[in-house]
Amino acid sequence: xxxxxxxxxxxxxxxxxxxxxxxxxxxxxxxxxxxxxxxxxxxxxxxxxxxxxxxxxxxxxxxxxxxxxxxxxxxxxxxxxxxxxxxxxxxxxxxxxxxxxxxxxxxxxxxxxxxxxxxxxxxxxxxxxxxxxxxxxxxxxxxxxxxxxxxxxxxxxxxxxxxxxxxxxxxxxxxxxxxxxxxxxxxxxxxxxxxxxxxxxxxxxxxxxxxxxxxxxxxxxxxxxxxxxxxxxxxxxxxxxxxxxxxxxxxxxxxxxxxxxxxxxxxxxxxxxxxxxxxxxxxxxxxxxxxxxxxxxxxxxxxxxxxxxxxxxxxxxxxxxxxxxxxxxxxxxxxxxxxxxxxxxxxxxxxxxxxxxxxxxxxxxxxxxxxxxxxxxxxxxxxxxxxxxxxxxxxxxxxxxxxxxxxxxxxxxxxxxxxxxxx
Numbered sequence: 459x460x461x462x463x464x465x466x467x468x469x470x471x472x473x474x475x476x477x478x479x480x481x482x483x484x485x486x487x488x489x490x491x492x493x494x495x496x497x498x499x500x501x502x503x504x505x506x507x508x509x510x511x512x513x514x515x516x517x518x519x520x521x522x523x524x525x526x527x528x529x530x531x532x533x534x535x536x537x538x539x540x541x542x543x544x545x546x547x548x549x550x551x552x553x554x555x556x557x558x559x560x561x562x563x564x565x566x567x568x569x570x571x572x573x574x575x576x577x578x579x580x581x582x583x584x585x586x587x588x589x590x591x592x593x594x595x596x597x598x599x600x601x602x603x604x605x606x607x608x609x610x611x612x613x614x615x616x617x618x619x620x621x622x623x624x625x626x627x628x629x630x631x632x633x634x635x636x637x638x639x640x641x642x643x644x645x646x647x648x649x650x651x652x653x654x655x656x657x658x659x660x661x662x663x664x665x666x667x668x669x670x671x672x673x674x675x676x677x678x679x680x681x682x683x684x685x686x687x688x689x690x691x692x693x694x695x696x697x698x699x700x701x702x703x704x705x706x707x708x709x710x711x712x713x714x715x716x717x718x719x720x721x722x723x724x725x726x727x728x729x730x731x732x733x734x735x736x737x738x739x740x741x742x743x744x745x746x747x748x749x750x751x752x753x754x755x756x757x758x759x760x761x762x763x764x765x766x767x768x769x770x771x772x773x774x775x776x777x778x779x780x781x782x783x784x785x786x787x788x789x790x791x792x793x794x795x796x797x798x799x800x801x802x803x804x805x806x807x808x809x810x811x812x813x814x815x816x817x818x819x820x821x822x823x824x825x826x827x828x829x830x831x832x833x834x835x836x837x838x839x840x841x842x843x844x845x846x847x848x849x850x851x852x853x854x855x856x857x858x859x860x861x862x863x864x865x866x867x868x869x870x871x872x873x874x875x876x877x878x879x880x881x
Contacts, residue, residue: 476509489612491671496610496619498666500626502562503603505663506596506631509573509656510538511716511743512638515735516649518720519642525757526582532842534585535717538593539835543828545597548684550824553602554817555680558609559671561602566664568595570657577653597831608811608819609673617754617808624804625750628796631716631743639736648732674817682819690825694813698822700875701806702829704762704868707769708802709833710861711795714776715742717838718854723819725850727785734785742792746800753801759876761805766869768798770862777858780851803830 479610517531553561568591575588607619619818637655641649690698720735753761772795779788806826837860841853848856 461819477666485551486664492610492612495670495673496607496622497609498624498663498670499603499606500622502566502599502663503607503623503626503822504630504633505656505659505864506565506569506599506603507627508634508637509569509630509660510592510596510630511634511739512652512656513576513585514635514716514739515639515642515720515732516652518581518724518730518735519649520579520585524582530582530586530847531721532845534836534840536835536839537586538589538596539838541590541593541833542597542600543833543835544600546824546828546831549598550601551682551821552598553605553681554674554675554819554821557674558602558606559667559670559672559678562599562606562667565599565602565663566660566667567594569711570597570660570664573653573657573660577650577657578747594786597827600827601821604807604823605819606670606673617812619756621750621804621808624800625747628743628747628750628800628803631712632740632747635716635736635739635743638734639732639734639739642732642736664861690822691814691818692808694818694822696875697810697813698825700793700871701758701809701868703864703871704765704769704802705806705829706833707861707865707868708765708799708806709830710837710857710864711769711773711799712742713834713838713852714857714861715739715792715795717834718850718857721845721850722780722788722854723785726780726783726854727788729785738789738792739790742796745793745796746798746803749797750804754804756801756805757775757876758805758809759809759872761801761808762869762872765798765802765805766865769802769865771836772796772798773858773861773865777855780854780858790839793863802865802868 478747501751504873514535517534519528520534521531525827549561571674572588572592572595579585579588604619604623607623609619611617611619633769634656637653638648641651645651716739719738722740723729723735749764753764756764772791772793775791776788777791779785779791811819837857841857845853
């Protein structure tokens with residue numbers, strides 16, 4: 459097996475290894491069927507993330523109706539991230555052994571069950587159960603659909619799967635949160651409308667998965683793969699470690715807006731608006747998705763530099779906005795931070811996944827998302843606990859300071875990694 463130096467200084471396989479040769483599709487399929495399947499995987503990816511984001515503006519409605527403590531509001535947000543992590547650590551790489559389609563079919567069915575529970579919930583306990591199921595289903599789907607997108611990328615553009623895999627989570631977050639916020643403002647009973655719409659979208663996704671071709675054959679080892687572990691092959695570890703620090707900054711930014719902004723909006727800005735809640739989330743994730751498209755040809759170091767600067771600037775502006783009680787300034791900070799989140803996450807995926815063989819892809823994606831969702835979930839739970847003591851504004855400013863520190867550290871580590879590759 460030979461290798462070549464990629465544009466961003468990383469090493470990519472240029473001739474097929476034995477592992478690659480054994481991972482041909484279970485049966486040949488046409489380019490047109492490949493394109494349809496690629497679209498189907500992108501649809502499923504957007505649908506899962508939209509379903510995860512849609513409840514964010516709705517949590518405060520649940521709290522107003524059922525009068526539970528704020529820490530339960532944070533738990534409802536974070537339990538999703540923790541069950542997602544459990545899925546990534548256990549079944550995250552199982553599609554490398556059982557195939558992409560059967561694993562995705564099970565994940566979509568579980569997601570639909572979670573949405574039905576959210577639709578029919580009558581207390582916070584039902585919401586917590588639904589979010590736990592939803593998190594696990596999303597964890598199963600996340601690494602699987604990312605690997606399927608990489609499998610289905612055209613030979614002339616192998617980076618397409620990684621690029622689309624970076625855009626679809628951001629697009630899903632924007633679509634889910636904004637649509638949810640608009641529905642809250644537009645109708646008297648928003649919860650049934652939000653969740654029945656999402657169920658319909660997931661049913662379309664299920665149909666697309668059912669007609670998609672399988673991209674890898676089954677082979678032994680599925681049961682052994684269920685043992686909790688982070689599977690990062692040796693040739694991917696340096697890139698994984700180098701980019702993880704900046705990824706922490708990316709997900710601290712995302713966690714602040716998705717997990718805490720509805721409470722910041724209510725407690726700091728004294729605004730009770732579903733459109734504002736969903737709109738700020740959409741600004742962050744929408745600007746991130748656009749930035750991914752515009753910077754898709756950037757090298758790893760260029761992506762890290764742009765991401766770090768935008769994350770630091772966005773977090774600083776958001777912190778000042780909270781201190782000065784200026785929601786419009788916070789919105790501006792969210793747009794800038796979104797650019798950093800999009801470019802940073804895209805660069806993270808492209809940097810790491812191009813070092814992985816096909817039979818390692820789902821496992822590597824699982825490891826990457828473990829870092830992401832640990833950062834996504836733990837700080838919000840801590841913030842929910844300390845809100846009563848320090849206040850929502852102080853917790854938000856603390857988030858911004860952590861984002862700045864992680865982003866600067868990430869830039870330094872990636873700079874050193876790329877310099878070492880050139881030696």
